[in-house]
Amino acid sequence: MSSEQITLTLPDGSDKTINKEITGREVAESISAGLAREALSITVNGEIRDLDRPITQDAEIRINTWDSEDGRYTFWHSSAHLLAEAVQELYPDAKFGIGPPIENGFYYDIDFGNHSVSPSDLSKIEEKILELARRKVSFDRIEVSKKEALAHYRDVDNEYKLELINELEDGEITFYKQGNFTDLCRGPHIPNTGIIKAVKLTTLAGAYWRGDVKSKQLTRIYGISFPKKKLLDKYLHQLEEAKKRDHKKLGPQLGIYMIDPELVGSGLPLWLPNGTVLRRELEKFMRDEQIRRGYKEVITPHIAKIDLYKISGHYPYYKDSQFNPIEVDDEEYLLKPMNCPHHHRIYSSELRSYRDLPLRLAEFGPVYRYEQSGELHGLTRVRHFTQDDAHIYCTHDQLKQEIKNTIGLTQVVFETFGMEVEIRLSYRDDNDEKYGGETEYWQRAQKEIREASDEMGLQYTIAEGEASFYGPKIDFMIRDSIGRTWQIGTVQVDYVMPERFDLTYVGADNDRHRPVIIHRAPFGSMERFTGILIEHFAGDFPLWLAPLQMKLIPISDAHLPYTNFCAKKLQERGVRLEVDSRSEKVGAKIRDAENAKVPYMLILGEKEESDGTVSVRRHKHGDIGTFSLNDFITKIEEEVAGKLLPSQVELNS
RNA sequence: GCCGGAGUAGCUCAGUGGUAGAGCAACGCUCUCGUAAAGCGUAGGUCGGCGGUUCAAAUCCGCUCUCCGGCUCCA
Numbered sequence: 001m002s003s004e005q006i007t008l009t010l011p012d013g014s015d016k017t018i019n020k021e022i023t024g025r026e027v028a029e030s031i032s033a034g035l036a037r038e039a040l041s042i043t044v045n046g047e048i049r050d051l052d053r054p055i056t057q058d059a060e061i062r063i064n065t066w067d068s069e070d071g072r073y074t075f076w077h078s079s080a081h082l083l084a085e086a087v088q089e090l091y092p093d094a095k096f097g098i099g100p101p102i103e104n105g106f107y108y109d110i111d112f113g114n115h116s117v118s119p120s121d122l123s124k125i126e127e128k129i130l131e132l133a134r135r136k137v138s139f140d141r142i143e144v145s146k147k148e149a150l151a152h153y154r155d156v157d158n159e160y161k162l163e164l165i166n167e168l169e170d171g172e173i174t175f176y177k178q179g180n181f182t183d184l185c186r187g188p189h190i191p192n193t194g195i196i197k198a199v200k201l202t203t204l205a206g207a208y209w210r211g212d213v214k215s216k217q218l219t220r221i222y223g224i225s226f227p228k229k230k231l232l233d234k235y236l237h238q239l240e241e242a243k244k245r246d247h248k249k250l251g252p253q254l255g256i257y258m259i260d261p262e263l264v265g266s267g268l269p270l271w272l273p274n275g276t277v278l279r280r281e282l283e284k285f286m287r288d289e290q291i292r293r294g295y296k297e298v299i300t301p302h303i304a305k306i307d308l309y310k311i312s313g314h315y316p317y318y319k320d321s322q323f324n325p326i327e328v329d330d331e332e333y334l335l336k337p338m339n340c341p342h343h344h345r346i347y348s349s350e351l352r353s354y355r356d357l358p359l360r361l362a363e364f365g366p367v368y369r370y371e372q373s374g375e376l377h378g379l380t381r382v383r384h385f386t387q388d389d390a391h392i393y394c395t396h397d398q399l400k401q402e403i404k405n406t407i408g409l410t411q412v413v414f415e416t417f418g419m420e421v422e423i424r425l426s427y428r429d430d431n432d433e434k435y436g437g438e439t440e441y442w443q444r445a446q447k448e449i450r451e452a453s454d455e456m457g458l459q460y461t462i463a464e465g466e467a468s469f470y471g472p473k474i475d476f477m478i479r480d481s482i483g484r485t486w487q488i489g490t491v492q493v494d495y496v497m498p499e500r501f502d503l504t505y506v507g508a509d510n511d512r513h514r515p516v517i518i519h520r521a522p523f524g525s526m527e528r529f530t531g532i533l534i535e536h537f538a539g540d541f542p543l544w545l546a547p548l549q550m551k552l553i554p555i556s557d558a559h560l561p562y563t564n565f566c567a568k569k570l571q572e573r574g575v576r577l578e579v580d581s582r583s584e585k586v587g588a589k590i591r592d593a594e595n596a597k598v599p600y601m602l603i604l605g606e607k608e609e610s611d612g613t614v615s616v617r618r619h620k621h622g623d624i625g626t627f628s629l630n631d632f633i634t635k636i637e638e639e640v641a642g643k644l645l646p647s648q649v650e651l652n653s
Numbered sequence: 654g655c656c657g658g659a660g661u662a663g664c665u666c667a668g669u670g671g672u673a674g675a676g677c678a679a680c681g682c683u684c685u686c687g688u689a690a691a692g693c694g695u696a697g698g699u700c701g702g703c704g705g706u707u708c709a710a711a712u713c714c715g716c717u718c719u720c721c722g723g724c725u726c727c728a
Contacts, residue, residue, distance in 0.1 A: 107723095116656090116657085117656095117657080118657080118658090119657080119658070202722090203657085203722055203723060204656075204657045204658080204722085204723080205656060205657065205722070205723035205724060206655055206656025206657070206723075206724055206725095207655095207656080207723075207724045207725085208655080208656095208724060208725060211724080211725070212725085213654085213655080213724090213725050213726085217655060217656060217724075217725095218656095218724095219656075219657085220656085220723070220724075222722095222723075248720095248721085253664085259720095261718085261719055261720080262701090262718090262719080266719075266720090312728095314728065317728080318727090318728060320726085321726075321727070321728080322728095337728055338728050340728085367728080369727080369728070371726085371727075372654055372655095372725080372726065372727090373654070373719095374654065374655070374656095374723090374724080374725085374726095375654090375725085375726070375727075376720095377721095381727085466727095468728055469728070470728085482722095487727090519728095553688085555685085555686065555687055555688095556685040556686055556687095557685060557686095558685075583683095583684075583685070583686090583691095584686090584690090584691080585684095585685090585686055585687090585690085585691060586686070586687055586688060586689095587686095587687090587688065587689060587690070587691095588689080588690055588691080589688095589689095590688055590689055591689035591690055592689085592690090593689090594689055595689085601688080603687070603688060605686095605687055606687090607687085615687085615688080617688065622688070622689090623688055
């Protein structure tokens with residue numbers, strides 16, 4: 001091969017030998033005209049780059065279009081620049097912070113000085129963006145020295161960019177310029193602004209410069225853009241649909257929970273009868289799983305003396321997010337922010353032998369945390385919640401197997417509900433103040449959870465700085481209806497609390513040893529899990545969870561006796577049902593049951609009465625046929641016992 | 654806690670300074686009905702709260718509470 005040629009490997013694994021210094025655009029053209037037309041950027045050995053930059057060496061490449069994440073990333077990054085240009089034209093005094101692409105769109109943090117941006121400004125900015133886009137100008141990459149970069153931002157008096165540049169190495173600083181707007185930027189960008197056909201500025205928010213509360217708060221404008229107007233309409237429609245799953249709306253509507261800020265308090269959910277049924281079913285499910293795995297259940301009080309939390313370290317570390325202490329008889333008590341310290345005291349109540357380990361103490365433990373007012377959110381972020389908590393006290397030799405067991409249990413939970421979770425290993429960072437315990441313990445614990453995760457075949461990402469103060473975690477995250485991620489289940493390894501509480505066991509060598517603790521909560525909290533569950537199923541719960549499993553609908557009053565007969569038979573088998581004896585037409589009763597998302601409706605009239613059958617409707621599917629009462633009972637008992645998801649239910653009669 | 658938005662009947666919403674409205678739900682009566690809305694009627698409000706401007710405030714102004722979307726935080 002001549003030195004003038006390089007080999008490019010395409011995503012399908014095929015190689016392409018091609019002249020050196022070829023640009024991404026030329027590569028795309030060499031593949032197909034269609035691809036060249038759609039191309040937004042190119043990924044070269046994992047780095048996303050502009051299409052018009054030459055490729056100088058052998059590389060794995062991928063041409064990015066709107067259909068790839070890298071392509072959309074490029075598109076939205078360029079959109080953020082266009083947003084900034086529009087703002088600069090309309091508000092010349094605005095100073096720009098950072099403006100990255102995000103999962104669904106982009107944002108730009110802007111210092112508007114004294115101007116307070118309102119939603120009506122947003123539509124003006126949107127129009128300006130589209131106007132600028134139509135000029136179809138290119139994004140030009142300009143390499144600058146650090147000195148030039150600093151000089152530029154001194155001229156325009158932008159302290160934010162100056163701060164950013166000061167942290168950069170000379171020689172790797174680039175600007176991008178489109179039209180009249182130049183921005184410090186690593187790139188890459190799309191070929192020209194004209195590709196951006198539709199834009200929607202979605203949200204206006206305050207955002208601290210560099211995420212620091214002590215810094216100035218800038219105005220963050222969120223937006224999303226598309227290469228076709230139709231895609232924007234589709235996106236907005238999907239957003240509307242997603243909102244219908246919102247547990248804050250569905251929860252109260254379905255009688256699951258309510259919040260009474262006036263007299264009970266914000267963030268203190270009240271579980272309504274339907275929600276309580278659901279929650280008790282969830283607890284029963286977890287208890288059964290735990291009994292099979294050798295857990296022992298305990299119950300501990302909602303409060304404890306403040307000293308308990310001084311020993312555990314919760315009090316000094318998390319003073320700000322606790323309810324104020326309760327003073328009684330010269331003693332201070334705290335509403336418990338965690339259950340662990342209570343459990344540790346139970347552990348310490350007896351002399352423990354290595355033969356007793358692992359000791360697995362479980363509790364549906366209520367905790368109280370004073371979350372900031374702006375942070376409260378339906379059932380997913382509250383000030384009082386109940387963790388499906390457990391602490392496993394074990395020897396070092398047992399640790400890895402126990403971690404794997406808890407991961408296994410957590411997986412069972414998510415499989416049961418058909419949930420897809422993202423897994424995150426939450427490690428510590430360099431900020432020693434945030435964490436307790438010896439660094440060597442931390443390294444050890446991080447290694448152990450990683451090994452256990454690998455051996456269980458988990459796909460995870462690692463997040464530094466997300467650990468709890470006593471140890472690293474495996475966090476199981478799930479998305480809500482509008483794509484926000486919430487931590488649900490967690491498995492944590494803890495070497496710190498055994499030291500703080502001086503926990504010991506007697507080993508085979510008759511010496512005292514320190515146990516290790518695993519903290520775990522597969523649901524996380526009953527509240528958050530229920531909130532997520534509502535959104536996951538959009539209120540159409542599997543039969544075993546549905547608070548109201550069926551409605552019995554007599555055709556007319558004449559069939560009420562037979563309806564009550566069926567109701568009695570079903571109730572004897574533990575079915576949760578209601579008889580709709582209102583003087584409404586069948587259609588109306590069906591409609592009401594459908595709206596209440598009741599899984600089954602039994603229509604009972606003359607035919608059914610004389611045959612001893614029930615005519616069955618399934619929520620969202622309609623009439624599924626006629627069954628003998630006994631066959632129907634068998635069918636639903638199988639459905640409940642198998643914890644079948646709505647999508648798994650066989651509807652053939 | 655911070656930034657922006659919003660609070661009118663149980664729900665969805667109309668009402669821009671002059672007597673608080675609609676649909677659905679609820680309740681009553683009539684109808685006794687075959688697979689997604691029967692008909693008629695009744696009741697329901699401190700227009701989130703407090704204060705101010707005005708002859709007059711749901712409407713204008715100030716403060717405050719709560720909720721929504723973000724930020725920060727998150728044991």
